[in-house]
Amino acid sequence: MTVYSSPGVPTSVSISENDSTADLTWAAPFYDGDTPITAYKVFVAAVDTVTYYEETTDCVAVAILNELACSLKFSTLYAAPYSLGAYDGVSAYVVAVNDWGESVASAVVSMAVTIFV
Helix, strand or coil: CCCCCCCCCCCEEEEEEEEEEEEEEEECCCCCCCCCCCEEEEEEEECCCCCCCEEECCCCCCCCCCCCCCEEEEEHHHHCCCCCCCCEEEEEEEEEEEEEECCCCCEEEECCCCCCC
């Protein structure tokens, strides 16, 4: 008998600055809960806040499924609800999703944003 469960935690999460984006990448969890992962959710916050928001503008859950990556546009990060300013930091984490639920959040990664739009 197979017992299904929510997936394991995404690993190797990293964030880096590109010309106009903060690029978030990760590796799939080692364990998928014995059922396929159907999406990933990306949560983002300004470093000096405790409120994370699910990013649905640049990082659509199903669209990033096969890429294991998301490019957060700086124009998105400078707007509400993030409202980053000059040299503010951005933090993010990733959650894996399958038909049985969501994983525990990945490690939080952060970076300073030095490019302005």
